[in-house]
Amino acid sequence: MFWIDLLMKNKRRSHTISDVAKAAGVSLAAVSRVLSNDKAFVVRDETRKRITDVARDLNYQPNQVARGLRISRTFSLGIVIPELDNPVHARIIIGAERAAAERGYSLLIAHRDNGMVETAIYERLVRQNRVDGLIVATLQDEKVGVPALKELEHPFVLVNRKAKGVKHYVVINDQGGARKAVEHLVSLGHRRIAHLSGAPHRYNSKCRLKGYKDGLLAAGLPFDKELVFEAGYTQAGGADAARQMLAVGIKKRPTAIFATTLLVAAGAMSVLRAEGINVPDDVSIIGFNDGAIAEILAPPLTTVRTQLEAMGYQAASSLISYIEGNEDFVGKTLKDTEIVERASTAPMSRKASRRTFNSR
Amino acid sequence: MFWIDLLMKNKRRSHTISDVAKAAGVSLAAVSRVLSNDKAFVVRDETRKRITDVARDLNYQPNQVARGLRISRTFSLGIVIPELDNPVHARIIIGAERAAAERGYSLLIAHRDNGMVETAIYERLVRQNRVDGLIVATLQDEKVGVPALKELEHPFVLVNRKAKGVKHYVVINDQGGARKAVEHLVSLGHRRIAHLSGAPHRYNSKCRLKGYKDGLLAAGLPFDKELVFEAGYTQAGGADAARQMLAVGIKKRPTAIFATTLLVAAGAMSVLRAEGINVPDDVSIIGFNDGAIAEILAPPLTTVRTQLEAMGYQAASSLISYIEGNEDFVGKTLKDTEIVERASTAPMSRKASRRTFNSR
């Protein structure tokens, strides 16, 4: 018990495993085994308790770097993200961070931006032994990115997208959510429903477009490609798309809009307002992926809430399970979607219908 | 040159320093010295070139874990953040990540939330040797947090706040920016200017309140504490504060508002709109810290743009310099602020003035 006092004196310094061993009067191997919960190691309960007590008293924390060198693990995950200031990605990160923290992992964040090639980021993280696995929320070019990822021979999981030949992914229910959005508009009596879509080749956009068609089909409404306007993902894109929509002629003007993104919805709403078209009296609008800005808009935007945070959580969690050998590569779709009704959608009234055809 | 071919064959595997040494036909010590730029090490240029060439060809990346164990460094920084989905913090992270990446560091993100005590996060990160330093963007309780940080005896920097006894911080110019906001309103002819403030004890709020007073003083306007309404930082808080403001009686109603946050401004605007008060015809409003939501609001919000991203960049950058022994602990204030004029502010017209006193 001499050591314990001596060491406690400088509780502040980091202690090594051998400090603990000395203080507990056992070999350092015993400490290592007890603390890392080696099942095959049998000790008297008393010894075990002494070791854990001493470790706690000294505030011993294993040096993860040394541990990592020995067992070739870092207990950290890398997450590669585009546009960090996009709330969608922020929510994914929040979920991933929570899962990582719960399981003793750290989350290392890498932002794809100016200059640095995406594959170079993967490579750096993995080759420098900084991470045990990669959460990839950005995949600029599937043809380049997927082979690059596979070549690293390290676990990775795609989040918010799928790619050919990649079994390990986590996505939300883009298609089902989009369908639900349309169904909601239909249930309000709308029959001419426009879609402001994302980039046509992107995974999420394609799914949401499919869901849009599903919703129309289920309601017995025809799909009219002239009611689909490519908006991308930005506010400016939404505004442009809305202008195009208004240009098609009053006869064909829709009474409701399903926007692929909150920002797109926001852009569209600003154009509608400028044109004197009232939301929701003249046109209802619903956005995809709920978020704070939905509440800020005027009127507050009805949205489809999806499991963004859960997606990040699942991605990190199943990646860790895979790393630890407890799970196979497997794709997951988080099914739940939910309409969050706010003030931007309303029943298609007589008045709305009349206005749509006569006003302006 | 036999080795080089052999090794190149499996470019995919990670190579060690001795692979490079063999391939280049030199000792591994030579490789280490050349690659880590040891000034005291003199080699023929030819040898140096051969080493660097081989390293590049083999795509050699030093194992940071092994390196870290040897030199007690991880080449990564931890950033502790509250509310990751707040765009202000997102911008800080973006800047920090960029600085870290530029200097070969990784950024490890830790989110303070449910349950986990803030100081426990610091402790875990540092004691496990996961980070060389900490960027602290959250400090719930200065009295607890600062001693805890100091006890770790590890470099850290406070970002977006100061605290007593902490010399190393990076902040934006809250006070100057707030003053500029008021000056802008004054220049438009406003003389009754309300302030929707943050929590009274928080660093940023205090500074902005001071700046508000500075602005009034400079314009020769009296400070009237009845024109300051505590709104916190949320939309709901902004809405409540606006309602309070409207309740003070028409005679005293301000013609302009300086809101401490974009969300607060948004909340206030929604209440004003609901009450039939037009922005900016009846009341001008300006927010603090520019961001995407400013453009989304109706009307788009005039703001004070501050150096959020630069703040994150500076914090990471100077922390790294300190870690590497090149700089002292030093506080920095990023002075630049800039009015971003949008549609929520307008000259106080006769009409506005009359309305303020008569309408409703």
Place this chain on the structure above:
DNA sequence: CTGTTAGCGCCTTCAC
């Protein structure tokens, strides 16, 4: 059951 020991990959004296 417990202790001793050999590295994980790297950097850094210290002889040569």
Place this chain on the structure above:
DNA sequence: GTGAAGGCGCTAACAG
């Protein structure tokens, strides 16, 4: 200029 060797803290194989 070079190369051999020790050791950072830890784990796992191997002895006892």
